[in-house]
Structures are given as structure tokens and as C-alpha cells.
Amino acid sequence: MALDRKVAYIDLATGNIETRPIPLDVRKKYLGGRGLDAYLLYNHTEKGIDPLGPKNTLMISAGILGATLASASARTHIMAKSPLTDLLGSANMGGFFAPELAWAGFHHLVIKGKAKDPVYLWIHNGEIEIRDASNLWGKTVTETQWAIREELDDEDVKCAVCGPAGENLVRYANVMTGIKNSAGRSGMGAVMGSKNLKAVAARGTMDIKIAHPMDALNYNRRFIDQIVSAKVNQTQGTLGTPFIWGATNSWGGVRCRNFQYNQCEYADDIEPERLDEIATETMGPYHMTGCFGCQVHCRAQYKIPSGPYAGKYDEGPEYTSEGAFGGEPDCKNAVTVLTSNHLVDQWGVDNLEIGSIISWAMELFEEGILTSKDTDGLELRFGNDEALLEMIRRICFREGWLGDTLAEGGIQASEKIGKDSFEYLIQVKGMSNLHSDERATPALALGIATGSRGSDHLRSRPAIDLYHLPEEVLRKVYGNPVPYDGPLSSDHTSYVGKAWMVFWQELCYMGVDCLGICKYHTTFLGATLPNFEDWTKVLYYNTGLEMSPTDIWGIAERCYNIERLFNLREGLTRDDPRKGDTLNHRYFDEPCLRGAPDVIGATIDRKKFHKMIDEYYEHHGWDENGVPTPETLKRLGIDKEPSHLL
Amino acid sequence: MEPMGKVLMINYEKCTGCRLCELVCSVMHEGVSNPSRSRIKVVKWESEGLYVPISCQQCQDAPCVNVCPVKALSRDETLDFVEVDYDVCIGCRACVSACPFGAMSFDVIAKKVIKCDLCDGDPQCVRFCEIEAVEYVDADRVSVFKKRDAAQRLSAAQKEAAALQAQL
Amino acid sequence: MAIDTEKLSGAETLRKTRTYGKFRCHNPSCMGRLTPAAGEKQVRCPVCGMEFRVHWIRPDFPRIRGPVWDVNRRLAEEAAAKKLPKKAAKKEGK
Structure with a gap:
């Protein structure tokens, strides 16, 4: 039964692990996933704690329908106090991790304390083990996952990991799974990094009993019909989420040059159809991939066609990468978008946030609030693709004064940069906006x-x-x-x-x-x-x-x-x-x-x-x-x- | 005319890797969500984006049938598939070793061998695969479809070559 | 629990309102239905004059690929000259 999946409390400082059933009355109040995570967060953190300190509590969960016949019952939810906003941190990702966690016997993990040395959690059929991760520290998102599979000698292990950005406490680092699935908002990867927790690996072969199997099958068929009949999902299934960026850019609803403009003109090279055309090896209707159980298959697959990363395989880009690395910094170049997308996937940082922060810094540079002394000589101007790629690296590895400063997130960076830099920061509660322009909506x-x-x-x-x-x-x-x-x-x-x-x-x-x-x-x-x-x-x-x-x-x-x-x-x-x-x-x-x-x-x-x-x-x-x-x-x-x- | 018998036709180039086939298979047969008890499995090379669903081929001269020491495996006449008689099966897993595709599995929970039984003629993996990476077709049609695909590729290549030649 | 399996949900009943073969003009007050001829690569809104490049998801399913930049930019400039204070319009020109 989905309802017999447990909650585990894991204290990384003491190594103490306790598992408990989730009472039915709690389910009836909060169901599971994000809702129950919110309850757990409110109950397991004290007011005013440092989000990157040992007192923060990290929740990782599957929804109540995780791994069942609910169509795309694949979402993993992560929650903690956010190091970016000092308020609620919450992020959600697709892929295959949550179902595996559920088959391994758990719906909710409540992770407290800080491990002395890098560790990862190994969750397998009702058991949880804290394992040494010193050999994983410094590895990229995919390197980490493949190394864990090799160590455990099981190709079917699914992991939620933080990349180098999380280790370096970039305040908007992701928790990630697979090639590119990202719990990518509010810095949950930095919380993992702050706890010396490199990864959570799960593998399970425990039954989740379906209450009414034949009805569930029949209804799921009807549910899927409903979902795939939507025109929007048919479009997503061939072009992925970039189709939304393309459509929105068409009428002037996206951001360009840090919100100075609401349209990225003549952006033909980064239109979704164009991305599809140039990534011939992998994109197009049958070169899409899906999360667990999902028939929408909105995730494009591509190989970078040229440049220093030519031939690298990745997934996406999504709307966010179109906005973050194309429209907003005004770099209207498909290879730049695909390359940037690959870098953030490997290093594990929020594409949306990093694109916004770099574009903000570009405007500050053009306005003279940041100087080339601050950028160590980098011409951080709009439309400078190389500067964009360079800044992504500097931030993820906190290189140079500016890389280190921008890794702190917009509000803290604005305090260090001073002058009226805050006025240029397009944020709410310290988190950057999606690269859509809402002035007409x-x-x-x-x-x-x-x-x-x-x-x-x-x-x-x-x-x-x-x-x-x-x-x-x-x-x-x-x-x-x-x-x-x-x-x-x-x-x-x-x-x-x-x-x-x-x-x-x-x-x-x-x-x-x-x-x-x-x-x-x-x-x-x-x-x-x-x-x-x-x-x-x-x-x-x-x-x-x-x-x-x-x-x-x-x-x-x-x-x-x-x-x-x-x-x-x-x-x-x-x-x-x-x-x-x-x-x-x-x-x-x-x-x-x-x-x-x-x-x-x-x-x-x-x-x-x-x-x-x-x-x-x-x-x-x-x-x-x-x-x-x-x-x-x-x-x-x-x-x-x-x-x-x- | 004798019924031809239908088979699962898998086109891995279409597969999006979502594994819904594994889920519906385990629900159909065992009433549970548990891919380790599914008769079909999507084998993945995630770093290349390659996904290959593997299921029983219902071989004509089936190694599993041949190797079974107690003759628990036989061909079902109506649907033309290899069937396990659980009253006879002793769970020795000889068939698991013999299968060249790894399509005979051992269910560690029920403690029995499991394989595709075509869901009594309505394979659930086919019913749910929107992208049609798994289809249920008459056995003789499989090669016809493949011929058509090959012919299409050939003719496209020919046209391309002609266009290139014209440019010279 | 009495689950009425036959009854359509609100979302399901709305399926009949779906149309294929057309899309809406992107101008907010216009939003006119545009119906490009099969396979057509470009379409012009008869009401507001905006022009769009068309992509076909399927032979019966077109979508707006993007604006015809030169045309829509000119329309935008005309609107800007009418509506925007001079200072803002100047910024666009920089």
C-alpha cells in the first residue's frame, strides 16, 4: 500500500536513524509530498536558524501517489529553510528518484545535523545506511550517480545528488537526479552541501499494493487520454517547454537584458523549432524522453553541435535555459544555450537563478556600478556569450570576487556591491523571477x-x-x-x-x-x-x-x-x-x-x-x-x- | 486458416524510457506497483539516451522450453505464446539461465519464474504505450513493417545522393 | 465510496471545446482566430496586421513559430510613438 510507506528521521551528526509509519490521520490532513514536507519543516525547525547551519532540516519526499498509476507519479519534493531567501525553501523534480524511494519503503526523509565528513545515504528495501562519500566529493552530477551505481554494483539505483555548486554552497544550487532533472529552486543543493550530504541513493523492490488494480488501470488509461489529448501536451511532446518561451517571446512576454525589454528580438536561432532542427541527432518527436510513467515526454535530448563541448549529450533545454542563457543575457545563439544548459546540469545550479543573476550583473556593469576591476577584466556585457559561460563557472566554483559574491544570491550580493544595485535586482523574497515579463499580465x-x-x-x-x-x-x-x-x-x-x-x-x-x-x-x-x-x-x-x-x-x-x-x-x-x-x-x-x-x-x-x-x-x-x-x-x-x- | 499468432513488436528507437510498461505489467499480473515483478523491462543507457524494452520473444524453438527438466513450459495454442504451468514448475530457474534475452525473470516475492503471457491477448504494455514503442501485431507483419522502414530509408538516401550529384 | 466512473469530470467535459487548425493572434485586445491554410509558412492577422511565422506540429495542427520580425517591429514602433513618453521611447532607440 502507498499508505504503508514510512518516514525516516536521519541525524547525520550522530548517525542515528529512526523510521516510523505515517498515521492515517496525518495523511488525511496533509496527504504527502510537499504538503506533509511543509508540516514537517514547521515542526522540525526553530525560528531564525541559519539555513546553511546544522540546525536546518532537509525533507526529501515522494507524493502520496508516488510510483502508482497516477500518470507521471514521478515527482520528488525537497524542502528546507532556503539559504537564498531565508524563508521557505521548496523544490520539485521529475525523473525516477521518488518512485524508487517509494519502492524502497519510504515516502519521507527528514534529514538533520551535519555529517563530519562527506557521506551519502543508501536506502534499500526498508533499510538506510550512511556511507562514506569522500571519493564522490567534487564530482559532477552525473559522475556522482554513475560512481554510486558502480560502487553498489546496481545499474537501477536512482540518486538525488548535489553537484559542485552545492558543495561550494552556492545559495541557489540544485538537488538533481538523472541527466538533468532538477529540484532547482531556493538552493536545496546548498543545504545538502552544508550537511556534507553528497547524495541519497535509493533502490527498492518492495510492493506498493494498488487498492483496486483493474479499476486503477482502466481509469489511468482514461486519465492519460485526457492528458495527451491537450494540444499543449502534444506540443510539449515534440518541442519541450522551449515552445512556451518561443510563443511568449512572440508577443513580448519574456525578459531581455535584465527586464529592460520584454522581448528578445530576432531570436530565430534559439526558437524551439530551430533547436530541434540543429540538434538533428537527438531531438524531434521520437527523441524525447519522459519521467516515470509519463506519456507527455516533454524532455528533449540533444548533443551539443559545436564549440568546446561539441558532442556532449544532455537533456533539455527547458524554457528556463532559453530565458536564462538566451533571452535575458541577449545571447541569441543556440550553441550558447545548449552549452550553458549542459554546464548547469553538470555542476548542479539553478539555471533560472544563475541566468538572472548574471544578467543583473551585466546591467550593473553596463551602468558602471560594477567595473572591470570587480570582474577581473571580464567584459560582462549583454550579448557576450563567452562572458556568460565564464561567469557560470566562476559562480559555481566561487572564483574571483564577483563569482564568490554572486554565489551568495541577489540580495546578499547587492549588499556587497552596494550603490543602488538592489534597485536593478528583479526578485521577490530574494528569489529571481522566471524570464517572463508580467507587466501586461x-x-x-x-x-x-x-x-x-x-x-x-x-x-x-x-x-x-x-x-x-x-x-x-x-x-x-x-x-x-x-x-x-x-x-x-x-x-x-x-x-x-x-x-x-x-x-x-x-x-x-x-x-x-x-x-x-x-x-x-x-x-x-x-x-x-x-x-x-x-x-x-x-x-x-x-x-x-x-x-x-x-x-x-x-x-x-x-x-x-x-x-x-x-x-x-x-x-x-x-x-x-x-x-x-x-x-x-x-x-x-x-x-x-x-x-x-x-x-x-x-x-x-x-x-x-x-x-x-x-x-x-x-x-x-x-x-x-x-x-x-x-x-x-x-x-x-x-x-x-x-x-x-x- | 490457422491463426497466425500475434507478437509483441518492440521498436526501441521510439522508446522514451518512461517505464509505464513495467508499472502496468506489475499491476496487471500482481496487483502491485513493482517493476521488479514486471514481465517487461526497459534497459537503459542514460548517459546516451538509449532505452531498450526487453520482453519475451515467444521463441519457436524456445531454449526455456527445451531446458525445463519437468516440462512446465509449453506453447499455448490459442495465443501462440510460451506458457508456464505453475502446478508443474519446481522453480529451479533453469529457464532463467537458458533465456538468451534475459526475458525469463525470477520474482523474489512470489518465488516463481515470470514471463510475458500477452495478458490474455490484451497486452497492457501495448495498451499504455502512447508512443507505440511496443505494439501487438500479427507475427508475419513484423518483417513487412521493417521492410517498409528500410525501403523508406533507402529511397531517402537515394534522393539525397541524386541531389548531391546534381550539385556537382 | 460511490465513485461514479461514467460521469465526466469538469475538465473532461471541456474537451469538446478544443479546436484544431487555428490559433489566436498574439495581440491582447485582438486575439482574433487565425486559420492558416494547410502547410502555410506565414499568416497575417486581418484585424491588427501582425504577421507570424507558422510551424506545423502535425498537418492539422499549426502553431506560431515567431513573429515576422520586420513587420511586427514596425507595428511596435508605431504603437510606441503614440503611447510612450519620449524618454522611454528614446531608451528603445539606444
Whole structure:
């Protein structure tokens, strides 16, 4: 049974390991995955701890449906206090690690303390062993995994590892698995590095009993039909996520030159179709690869066609690498994008964050805030591909003053750089924004401003808002499972009803993150994709748990509020430019200069934005400062946290 | 006319490596998610992006049948596949050693040998593989499809060569 | 639990609203439906004049590959001249 998978508490300092079952009443409150991780984080960390100190607690988990017939039940969730934001750290990756963890008997790992020397965890059929990793330290992401397989003499071992960037405590280092699957936000790899934990290796052959096997099979077939019938997933299955960057760049919704522009003009060489054309050996419809159990297969495979890394095999690039290494630094060169993508995959750093930080530094250099003395002679200008590649290396290995400084993340770097460098930093809660430009899309702007892990597109983005869907379609999506009869608008430049959309999407994404399935399998990029109502069936057939759509909605709300409580405890206040639900002043002050005629001149309206936040708080049952009211906490049964049920 | 018998046709060039076939196989046969109990397995070379699903070929002159000391293996007449009679099988694993494809497995939980039984004519791996890397086709069609693919490659190469020649 | 296997979920009922063969113009107030002829490489929005290059995922499934840069850039410049304060427009020219 999925429900008999355990939680393990591992103290790296003492070597003490304790395993416990997860009680059914805890499951019914938090399901698993991100939701239960949030509960564990709130219960197993003290206020104000150093995220890179031994008192931080690292959670690694599979969703409650991990490895079951839920279609892409592949997601691994990682949580800890973030060394980048000093607030909630949370990251999620596909691949094959979470299912293997589940077959090895576990859904949740709670890792505390710091090992004296480098170690890795070996998790095998209910047993956990702490093993020496001194020979792995310094190895790249894939080298580490292959070396562990060799040591354990088992090709089927799956690992979650940190790369050199994590070892070097780059504050936005990834936890990774496989070639490129990345738990890539908020610096969870640095937390691993700070604990001297190089990897978690798992291999399992334990049954996960399916509650109703034939029904689960039949329903899964129907669920998959639903998922692959979406046009968006058919496009993803041939071009991968770069298709979104291409489409968005077309109308002026991406960032270019550190948010100076909202379009990267004449970027034909990095259009997804072009990447497909030049990576002839591996891309194209049948040269895509998929995560566990997934029929969308959105991950492209490629070999770098030329340059110093010619012939190297990798996967991706995703939207984020298109933005980070193409559009934002204005390096419109496919080989640069593919090479940069390979470097961050090997060294294990967040492509999104590092691309943003380098572009920020490029603007500071062009504005004279950084000088060539600071860059050790590097001409850190937009469009300088070599400077981009060089800075990726310097940051991952903390080389030179600037590499070391930028490795600290935007806010800390801005304090070291001084002058008005902070004003140029496009961040929320200390985390860089995706390379999308939200000035013409208020709903998306609200989403990044309020995301619980800082600026992010996978926390609450109502992407279908861009499709101009008829109001009756919007009502069908956003009016369930709890009724909503307030205003909704098909116009994505409007502020009307957007607070509800963001609130709804937050709970929807929390739902999939608890279940452990992929966001491409829910209402993210397509209105016809499954959500709460559909999940009740997957949950029932696979685990036997009987829940209504509103039950799942309630769980998601509870989990989201736990995340909010954590952030408030760690210092979030509504209007704090560094730790609040705010946006960089450029969103309000600088109009869009490029793109479709109607996008030109767009800014976010301060007053309307403020009102939208008020509405959003109200939907949540939070006061005007964004603090859950006592009634809300009571309603959700979390008025006595931390309650230490686990 | 005698039924031709259908076979699993695997085209590994299409495989995306998702392993859903392993999952549905273990659910269908054992009611559990556990790829180690699946009859089909995707063998992977991740660093090259190469994924090859391996399953029983239902050999005509099957080494597993030949090697079985108690004659527990035989050919099923209706679906034309190699079948294990568990009432007779002694679990000696001679068939596991003999199979040239590694397609005969030993299930350590049920303590029995396991192999593809074509799911009574509705192979679940085929039912779920959207990319059609695994298909269930009449035995005589396999080589026809391969001929067509080869012919297509040949004709494309010929056209390319002609174009190059024209440029000279 | 009574799970109604036959009943379609909200998401499932929306499948019938899906259309193939067309996409929307990328101009927010326009969003007109554009239907490129089969295999066509380029399409122009009759309402706002934006032009797009077309990629075909399948013979019945086109998507916007990107703008026809020269055309859409000119439209953007015209809009900028009307809408933007001079200082901002100047920045674009630098």
C-alpha cells in the first residue's frame, strides 16, 4: 500500500536513524509530498536558524501517489529553510528518484545535523545506511550517480545528488537526479552541501499494493487520454517547454537584458523549432524522453553541435535555459544555450537563478556600478556569450570576487556591491523571477509576488489566463470544487477576478505537489487537464482513500497556510521589498517597450495591484497584513501548530 | 486458416524510457506497483539516451522450453505464446539461465519464474504505450513493417545522393 | 465510496471545446482566430496586421513559430510613438 510507506528521521551528526509509519490521520490532513514536507519543516525547525547551519532540516519526499498509476507519479519534493531567501525553501523534480524511494519503503526523509565528513545515504528495501562519500566529493552530477551505481554494483539505483555548486554552497544550487532533472529552486543543493550530504541513493523492490488494480488501470488509461489529448501536451511532446518561451517571446512576454525589454528580438536561432532542427541527432518527436510513467515526454535530448563541448549529450533545454542563457543575457545563439544548459546540469545550479543573476550583473556593469576591476577584466556585457559561460563557472566554483559574491544570491550580493544595485535586482523574497515579463499580465504578476517560495511560476501561475477563454469555460474551471460567483475576466490585461484565479491555482498546484504528480497533468497550461474532481478517483483506485474534491481542496489550503505560517515566522511582511509580497519598482514604473502593439506601454498599476493583493488575502482568510486570522487557522485545524504529530 | 499468432513488436528507437510498461505489467499480473515483478523491462543507457524494452520473444524453438527438466513450459495454442504451468514448475530457474534475452525473470516475492503471457491477448504494455514503442501485431507483419522502414530509408538516401550529384 | 466512473469530470467535459487548425493572434485586445491554410509558412492577422511565422506540429495542427520580425517591429514602433513618453521611447532607440 502507498499508505504503508514510512518516514525516516536521519541525524547525520550522530548517525542515528529512526523510521516510523505515517498515521492515517496525518495523511488525511496533509496527504504527502510537499504538503506533509511543509508540516514537517514547521515542526522540525526553530525560528531564525541559519539555513546553511546544522540546525536546518532537509525533507526529501515522494507524493502520496508516488510510483502508482497516477500518470507521471514521478515527482520528488525537497524542502528546507532556503539559504537564498531565508524563508521557505521548496523544490520539485521529475525523473525516477521518488518512485524508487517509494519502492524502497519510504515516502519521507527528514534529514538533520551535519555529517563530519562527506557521506551519502543508501536506502534499500526498508533499510538506510550512511556511507562514506569522500571519493564522490567534487564530482559532477552525473559522475556522482554513475560512481554510486558502480560502487553498489546496481545499474537501477536512482540518486538525488548535489553537484559542485552545492558543495561550494552556492545559495541557489540544485538537488538533481538523472541527466538533468532538477529540484532547482531556493538552493536545496546548498543545504545538502552544508550537511556534507553528497547524495541519497535509493533502490527498492518492495510492493506498493494498488487498492483496486483493474479499476486503477482502466481509469489511468482514461486519465492519460485526457492528458495527451491537450494540444499543449502534444506540443510539449515534440518541442519541450522551449515552445512556451518561443510563443511568449512572440508577443513580448519574456525578459531581455535584465527586464529592460520584454522581448528578445530576432531570436530565430534559439526558437524551439530551430533547436530541434540543429540538434538533428537527438531531438524531434521520437527523441524525447519522459519521467516515470509519463506519456507527455516533454524532455528533449540533444548533443551539443559545436564549440568546446561539441558532442556532449544532455537533456533539455527547458524554457528556463532559453530565458536564462538566451533571452535575458541577449545571447541569441543556440550553441550558447545548449552549452550553458549542459554546464548547469553538470555542476548542479539553478539555471533560472544563475541566468538572472548574471544578467543583473551585466546591467550593473553596463551602468558602471560594477567595473572591470570587480570582474577581473571580464567584459560582462549583454550579448557576450563567452562572458556568460565564464561567469557560470566562476559562480559555481566561487572564483574571483564577483563569482564568490554572486554565489551568495541577489540580495546578499547587492549588499556587497552596494550603490543602488538592489534597485536593478528583479526578485521577490530574494528569489529571481522566471524570464517572463508580467507587466501586461496582472494575474501572473500577482502570482509571482505572492508565491510561497519567492518569485515563481510554478506556485500559482494561472497560465490559461493568457488563452482568452470564454467566461463560461473559466467558470467551469475556477468555480470548482468550491463555488465562486465573483467576477472573472477573459481579458488577461485586466485585474478583475485575477486574485481568485491565483488563489485557486495555488491550491491546485499544492494538490499535485502533495499527490506527487506533474503540473503538466493539471490545470496549468491547459484548461482541459485534470484537477480536484479527477484526483479523487486516482486517489481512491490507487490507495483506497476516499476523499471528495473539496476534501482535497481543504488539504491544499491547510498545507498552503502552513507554508505561510513558516514564512511569517521567518520574517515575511507584506511590503518588505526583500521579504514581502511585492515586486521590483520596474514593474510599476517602466513601460513595456517591445512586442505586440497592445503590450507596448504596459505597466502594473500600483493601486490596482495593491487592491488585488487585498482581495487575494481575503480569499485566503488572511488579514490586511497577510497573516491568517485565528478563525482561518481554526477552520483549517492548524491553530495549535507546531503540533508534532510526526 | 490457422491463426497466425500475434507478437509483441518492440521498436526501441521510439522508446522514451518512461517505464509505464513495467508499472502496468506489475499491476496487471500482481496487483502491485513493482517493476521488479514486471514481465517487461526497459534497459537503459542514460548517459546516451538509449532505452531498450526487453520482453519475451515467444521463441519457436524456445531454449526455456527445451531446458525445463519437468516440462512446465509449453506453447499455448490459442495465443501462440510460451506458457508456464505453475502446478508443474519446481522453480529451479533453469529457464532463467537458458533465456538468451534475459526475458525469463525470477520474482523474489512470489518465488516463481515470470514471463510475458500477452495478458490474455490484451497486452497492457501495448495498451499504455502512447508512443507505440511496443505494439501487438500479427507475427508475419513484423518483417513487412521493417521492410517498409528500410525501403523508406533507402529511397531517402537515394534522393539525397541524386541531389548531391546534381550539385556537382 | 460511490465513485461514479461514467460521469465526466469538469475538465473532461471541456474537451469538446478544443479546436484544431487555428490559433489566436498574439495581440491582447485582438486575439482574433487565425486559420492558416494547410502547410502555410506565414499568416497575417486581418484585424491588427501582425504577421507570424507558422510551424506545423502535425498537418492539422499549426502553431506560431515567431513573429515576422520586420513587420511586427514596425507595428511596435508605431504603437510606441503614440503611447510612450519620449524618454522611454528614446531608451528603445539606444
